[in-house]
Amino acid sequence: MGIFTNGDRRILKEFLMKSEHNCHDIEKEIDEFLVDLQAEYDENSYIMNEFSEFVNELREKLHPSDANKLMEFSSRLTRVKHCARKGVEALREISRDQRKMTRDTFRDYEEYLHLGY
Numbered sequence: 001m002g003i004f005t006n007g008d009r010r011i012l013k014e015f016l017m018k019s020e021h022n023c024h025d026i027e028k029e030i031d032e033f034l035v036d037l038q039a040e041y042d043e044n045s046y047i048m049n050e051f052s053e054f055v056n057e058l059r060e061k062l063h064p065s066d067a068n069k070l071m072e073f074s075s076r077l078t079r080v081k082h083c084a085r086k087g088v089e090a091l092r093e094i095s096r097d098q099r100k101m102t103r104d105t106f107r108d109y110e111e112y113l114h115l116g117y
Contacts, residue, residue, distance in 0.1 A: 016109045023102040
C-alpha cells in the first residue's frame with residue numbers, strides 16, 4: 001500500500017504535466033536563442049578577417065604611433081570575437097544541460113509514480 005491516495009497521485013501527475021510543459025517551453029526558448037545567436041555569429045564572423053586585412057594595408061600608411069593604436073584596437077576586437085564565440089558555446093551547453101535535466105527529472109517522476117509512493 002502506498003503512502004499517497006489516488007488524489008495525491010492525481011496532483012503529482014498534474015504537477016508532472018505542468019513541469020513538463022514549462023521545461024519544454026524553456027528548452028524551446030533556449031534553442032531559439034541559440035539558433036539566433038549562432039546565425040548572427042556566423043553572419044558576422046568573416047568581418048574580423050576583412051578588418052585584419054584592412055589593418056595590415058593601413059598600418060604601412062600610418063604614422064608608427066597611429067599604427068600601434070590600430071593594432072591594439074584590432075587585438076581588442078579579436079578578444080571580442082572570442083567572447084562572442086564563447087557565448088555561443090555556453091548557450092549550446094546550457095541547452096544541452098537543460099534537455100538532460102528535463103529528461104532526468106521526468107524519469108524520476110515516472111519512477112516515483114510507478115513505485116506507488
